[in-house]
Amino acid sequence: MRRKLVMAVLVTVCVILQSTVCPMIAIASIKPNLLIILTVSFGLMRGKRSGMLTGFCCGFLTDLFFESVIGLNALLYLWVGYFSGFFYRIFYDDDIKTPIFLISITDLVYGIVQYILMFLLRGRLQFFYYLGRIIIPEVIYTLLVTIVFYQIFYHINKRVSITEKRSAGNIV
């Protein structure tokens, strides 16, 4: 219950930050993608199920606010969360190299899929322009932001896990 509450607050805070603070810190009108950091982090630290649910909620909330096609971002983030859950057992979660690697891969794929669905289908063919101007800069900026935010998410997760274990011990 406590974890669910924490996750709900985290997702809401990230969605709000993404639409208010990120435009303020945008460089060359490129914003970092906090939601993908959140989704990948929890997929990596807590497994597929957590990643999927976090991703779905993040995507659904952004869809509600801005996209006229509801469900598209939810679907993309859902798969991002599921994919990052594969690395749950393989890597230690206090190592920052894995999340950085995973976030750049998923953000790249996310950008390309968005380009295909929203732009290519409308006849905007210059893929390499959009790759160089939007997708790659977003990946790089997101990476820099990851270094800070992953630590925050890591500590929040650790806190919640410790209190969970403690209360479980009390009952036994």
Add this chain to the structure above:
Amino acid sequence: MIKRNDTRGNKILLFFLSMLCVALILISFLGGEGLVLPVRRISGFLITPVQKGINQMGSWLSSMAENYEDVAVLREENAQLKERVDSLTAENSQLIQDKEELDQLRELYQLDKQYADYEKVGARIIARDSGNWFQAFTIDKGSNQGIKKDMNVISGSGLVGIVTEVGGNWATVRSIIDDNSSVSAMVSTTSDQCIVSGNLKLLDEGELDLVRLTDPDNKVHVGDKVVTSQISERFLPGILIGYISELNNDPNNMTKSGYLTPVVDFRHLQTVLVVLELKDYRPESTTDVITSAGSFSVEQESET
């Protein structure tokens, strides 16, 4: 902990949620907006106040930073501004005279509905689109202040965009620089019709696409004013969009296309005005509008 990552349950969950997403996508494509709108209203009602607060904090911080600006710079600016006030006062008195004349002439022509006369409401931008692909934003006024879908949004100098969705005290606006936006427009001097559409590629240069300009007499030039057209379905006529910055012949030699520089500075936009008047669009009367516009331009030409 181990059970949580068991693959079978996860696959079922993944499948179920994916199907849900696909269903939602289909619903929004088939135009079932009515089903999702209540959910949007509720989430907007809950989250907008927070966004408003964060935004106010941001502007407070930036105003703090501005306080430390150099006093000398401010003094210099003050002197310049005083000079400017003098020249503007002189200009203003002349303009007042002109306006009186204009009012009389307008009465004669019964053109009393120019866009200066529309009822407007000011709003503050509190959130922007979360991705990097589109240029939509949220404002802090909604249906409680009389805003409806498809109302035009302007800034002091010109057209900003159109309201796409409305909640109680928020509304989302798609700006004209958005890649999905296209506005039916015309050149104000010759009344030649064209279409102005946003393009992500031109965003860095601060320009818009100008396409399908019909200019059979070659009278349109670079620097001409472009305003919203009478035949537009949703935009009120005569709102300034920008100035033509480049013009080329299309391969078909019938139409022209080029670029347009908008008058609104979209990068530093913080407050906007929403025009509280919807375009009264009746498809059957479009032909009337076109002929009246045509006769008007003919009259102008014959005068000059």
